[in-house]
Amino acid sequence: MIDNIIDQAWASMLASVLKKRGVSRVEIGDEIDLYIPQSRLLSLVESDPAIPGLLYSSAQESARRNAGIIVNKLGMPPDYFWKFEYWPKARAFTTLEKIVNRVFASIMSHAKEGNLKVTELNIEPLRINVTFDECVECAGITDSEYALCYYHAGTLSGILSGLIDRDLDGFETSCHACGGASCDFNIGDKTDKFIQAGYETYINPPAVGADLASRLEKSLNNIPVRAIGNMVDINYLQLAMANTLLSDPENAAINSFEAGSQLGRRLAPVLADFYGREGLQSVGDYYFQLGVFGVEMKGDKSRLKLVIKECAVSTGAVKALEMTSFLTGELQSLTSELTGTEMVLEESRFDGDNLLLAYVPAG
Amino acid sequence: MTHVRFLKIALPVIAVPALVILFLPERAMKVYVDVVGPLALVGCSFLAIWVSFNYRKQLKAAFVFLSVFLLIYALAIVLFLAFYPVLLPQLEARLEDPTIFSIVQSFQFVNYAMLLFFCINLLKVIDVTKLNRNGWITLGLTIIITLLVAIYPELDQYKNFTGLERSEIFILTMRLLDAALIIVLVPVIWMYVQHLKSRQRQSLTFTVIIFGIVWATLFDYLFQLVTTLFPRLLPEGSLLYTTIPEVLFIYGYLIIAVGLYTHRKQSEWGFNTIDRIMSGELAWAG
Numbered sequence: 123m124i125d126n127i128i129d130q131a132w133a134s135m136l137a138s139v140l141k142k143r144g145v146s147r148v149e150i151g152d153e154i155d156l157y158i159p160q161s162r163l164l165s166l167v168e169s170d171p172a173i174p175g176l177l178y179s180s181a182q183e184s185a186r187r188n189a190g191i192i193v194n195k196l197g198m199p200p201d202y203f204w205k206f207e208y209w210p211k212a213r214a215f216t217t218l219e220k221i222v223n224r225v226f227a228s229i230m231s232h233a234k235e236g237n238l239k240v241t242e243l244n245i246e247p248l249r250i251n252v253t254f255d256e257c258v259e260c261a262g263i264t265d266s267e268y269a270l271c272y273y274h275a276g277t278l279s280g281i282l283s284g285l286i287d288r289d290l291d292g293f294e295t296s297c298h299a300c301g302g303a304s305c306d307f308n309i310g311d312k313t314d315k316f317i318q319a320g321y322e323t324y325i326n327p328p329a330v331g332a333d334l335a336s337r338l339e340k341s342l343n344n345i346p347v348r349a350i351g352n353m354v355d356i357n358y359l360q361l362a363m364a365n366t367l368l369s370d371p372e373n374a375a376i377n378s379f380e381a382g383s384q385l386g387r388r389l390a391p392v393l394a395d396f397y398g399r400e401g402l403q404s405v406g407d408y409y410f411q412l413g414v415f416g417v418e419m420k421g422d423k424s425r426l427k428l429v430i431k432e433c434a435v436s437t438g439a440v441k442a443l444e445m446t447s448f449l450t451g452e453l454q455s456l457t458s459e460l461t462g463t464e465m466v467l468e469e470s471r472f473d474g475d476n477l478l479l480a481y482v483p484a485g
Numbered sequence: 486m487t488h489v490r491f492l493k494i495a496l497p498v499i500a501v502p503a504l505v506i507l508f509l510p511e512r513a514m515k516v517y518v519d520v521v522g523p524l525a526l527v528g529c530s531f532l533a534i535w536v537s538f539n540y541r542k543q544l545k546a547a548f549v550f551l552s553v554f555l556l557i558y559a560l561a562i563v564l565f566l567a568f569y570p571v572l573l574p575q576l577e578a579r580l581e582d583p584t585i586f587s588i589v590q591s592f593q594f595v596n597y598a599m600l601l602f603f604c605i606n607l608l609k610v611i612d613v614t615k616l617n618r619n620g621w622i623t624l625g626l627t628i629i630i631t632l633l634v635a636i637y638p639e640l641d642q643y644k645n646f647t648g649l650e651r652s653e654i655f656i657l658t659m660r661l662l663d664a665a666l667i668i669v670l671v672p673v674i675w676m677y678v679q680h681l682k683s684r685q686r687q688s689l690t691f692t693v694i695i696f697g698i699v700w701a702t703l704f705d706y707l708f709q710l711v712t713t714l715f716p717r718l719l720p721e722g723s724l725l726y727t728t729i730p731e732v733l734f735i736y737g738y739l740i741i742a743v744g745l746y747t748h749r750k751q752s753e754w755g756f757n758t759i760d761r762i763m764s765g766e767l768a769w770a771g
Contacts, residue, residue: 141765197758197767199488199751204688205610208544220756224763245541 124371125184126440127364131357132188134438136195138355139232146356147432153234153353154434155412156258157341159362161385162448163259163273166366167330169381173366175325178276180368182291184361185280192225193285206286207245215243218250218285226281233355234258236305238278247316248288250309252278258354259362260299262337262347268327269297271305273362275324279309291317293324299332334385335392341412342396353413356434360445363435367444375444379451386455394460402426405456414449415477423461423483425468428453430477441472450479457481487758488690488751495743496693503736506728514724515568518731523567525738526559532745539749547606554599555741561596565589583651590655597662604669611673620675627671634706635664637713663702670699690751693744701737705730 137143146152166173194200198221206214219240227238235258242251259271271294279292292309296302310317340347367374389408397404406417414434420427435445450467457465469480502521506514530552537548564572566589576585616624636657673695676687708730712718719725761767 139763193759196762197487198755199689201688201690202752202755204691205540205544208540208542208610210539210541213539217752217756221759224756224760228763 123440123442124364124368124444127438127442127445128184128361128368129188129191130438130440131360131364132184132192135229135233135355135357136192138357139228146437147434149416150410150413150432150434152356152437153413154356154359155341155352156234156261156347156354157338157352158412158414158434159354159359160259160261160263161334161338162359162382163362163366164263164270164330164332164334165381165385165448166378167270167272168332169384170377171326174270174272174327174330176369176374177366178272178325180365181273181276181361182280182283184365184368185277186284187280189226189281189284192229193221196225203286206288207248209245211243211245214245215240218243218282221285222281233358234350234353235355235358236274237350241306247314248290248310249314249317250282250290250292252282252292252307252309254278254305254307256348256350257298257305258358260297260305261352262340263299263332264301266297266299266330266332268300268330269294269302269305269324270299270327270330270332271297272325273365274305275307276365278307282309289313291321293317293320295320335388338389338392339396342392342408356413356437359434360438363445363448367442367447371442371444375447378444378447379454382448382451382453383455384451386452387459389452390456390459393456402457402460405453405460421480423463423465426457426461426465426481428479428481429473430479431475433477436472436475436477443470443472446470446477453479454481486754488747488754491747491750491754492689492693492743495747496740499739499743500736503732503739506732506735507725511724514728514731518735519562519567519569522731522735522738523559523563525735525742526555526562529738529742529745530555530559532742532749536745536749539752543606543609547603547610550599550603550606554596554603557592557596557599561589561592565592586652586655593655593659597659600662600666604666607673608669611676615679616672616676617679620672620679623675624668624672628668631664631667631703631706632661634703634710635660637710660706663706667699667703670695674699688748690744690748694741694748695744697737697740697742697744700740701734704733704737708733 134143134146163177166177193202202221203217209217222238222240230236230238237255239253239255240250241253243249254271254274257271257274259274260266263270275292275294279290282292283290289312290309291312292307294305295308296304296306298305308317308320312318341352344352346352363378366378393404393408397407399407402419406419409415409417416431418429418431420429433446433449435449436442450470454465454467464484465481466484467479468482469478471478506518509517533548533552533555537545537552540548564570573585576588580588674692679687712726758767
């Protein structure tokens with residue numbers, strides 16, 4: 123199921139570049155503020171030290187599979203990179219750079235994920251240097267001690283693995299979040315000791331943290347955090363969230379709910395301050411302003427029913443409640459904090475394209 | 486253009502210059518074969534060098550050795566083996582037969598050395614240990630059949646192996662080397678079939694090149710075997726005994742040429758296809 127959502131999101135991003143995709147959210151549009159996927163990934167990474175590795179592996183696996191599917195759909199012969207290890211350096215670099223640039227950089231740039239570029243390649247040992255400018259994963263974060271674009275490290279090494287049919291790994295050598303001019307990745311063979319060492323250090327950071335409350339203020343105030351704007355295609359959010367669930371959807375959804383709940387508590391005062399409204403009105407305003415969904419609230423604190431329309435994590439044909447777990451956790455805390463009553467999720471289900479949630483007082 | 490479309494068009498089309506041989510009068514056929522055969526081989530030799538620029542290490546060496554082999558083969562045909570050889574009459578006027586035979590023999594052995602080096606480099610690149618069970622069975626059958634095909638038509642002559650003359654040993658050695666060549670190359674083709682089924686990547690165009698070499702080597706022997714086993718298949722003294730092997734040779738050379746050209750061009754064609762789909766110039770199947 124989660125695999126299908128990932129494949130659907132990749133296909134939708136390709137279709138968008140080829141101008142074969144219609145608008146899936148008529149009211150809100152198909153873009154979302156990059157704070158949304160960013161805050162979700164960072165919250166999960168903060169909540170569990172195993173998440174960087176899981177996210178990386180899932181992103182790598184799904185990107186590898188989808189790189190193959192995409193180039194196949196585009197008519198690239200399966201033997202295009204046949205015996206890549208025997209290619210002269212110049213040919214290897216030019217050919218790989220052309221394909222990455224024409225296909226995957228186009229997709230990512232069109233989705234406003236960032237600007238991808240292969241900058242250097244060495245054949246023996248295989249080392250591919252990739253630059254990712256305007257990275258959606260870390261834009262606006264400036265106070266991190268460690269590079270934190272785990273989703274993109276996995277995705278980029280997965281794309282290259284899929285293209286040249288080799289088991290690659292990669293790590294980030296420079297990250298915008300740590301003051302780098304761009305996010306740079308070094309990718310090479312999984313068995314390469316240099317790559318292994320770099321990857322192990324990268325994927326096991328002592329602690330990752332970012333001030334997501336002040337980061338939210340930038341988005342709420344429409345302060346640009348990167349040159350290409352603060353918005354990103356909703357498929358990126360779906361890919362990011364689906365990849366956090368891929369390895370074990372059931373347990374990952376529980377963790378995701380908890381991480382969402384913790385973030386909700388941190389954000390509630392910011393929203394109350396920013397919107398200056400009483401009660402739950404600011405919740406609807408927040409999600410609508412950042413392009414997450416439109417909401418119709420019914421009932422009162424004794425049973426609060428939310429009809430969520432055009433929800434960014436469930437726009438495709440394939441829907442999974444696990445995909446909404448972070449959101450439902452976040453909403454649980456926001457409703458609790460803003461109503462002053464501890465609320466719990468009572469019901470969560472899809473009704474056609476809408477997501478129906480019900481929260482009731484705890485106990 | 487895609488490499489598959491090009492192969493679908495080119496492989497039937499190149500049958501025409503090969504089949505023409507069957508319809509030409511004897512003298513014209515001989516001149517045609519003497520010209521087209523070496524020309525095709527020289528063309529293949531240049532194409533193989535062109536392809537070698539795409540690779541390094543053993544794969545580059547393999548294509549360079551293939552190129553040298555094809556060039557020496559073309560020279561050997563022009564100088565000694567053609568219907569109207571250029572050098573042979575001159576040598577016959579000046580040298581004894583055994584000396585001429587030694588020169589031709591040396592040429593052939595140098596040529597086979599090149600092919601052997603090609604195969605050695607190829608085996609370093611192609612991981613034959615990945616052959617599946619059916620692949621090993623096919624290889625086993627290939628060894629039996631090719632050795633049979635190489636030796637059987639000549640068996641009557643070689644009943645007394647101790648009394649073989651030098652020229653007979655040379656011919657037998659050549660046939661055994663041809664058999665060895667096929668034994669080495671068949672796993673490459675099998676691996677393509679195997680990988681094709683498992684959706685892994687083996688080069689179609691490279692397999693076409695190898696198939697061309699196998700074709701040019703094997704099918705003449707198969708023809709000999711068939712005509713030995715079924716002597717009444719063709720009328721005695723028929724020109725077809727000469728023309729059919731020539732058709733098979735020329736078609737084999739042209740397969741190699743088409744394979745080499747497509748192998749070199751497929752990267753460019755592949756990217757152009759992607760570029761045209763991405764820019765909306767070509768329809769996307771989705």
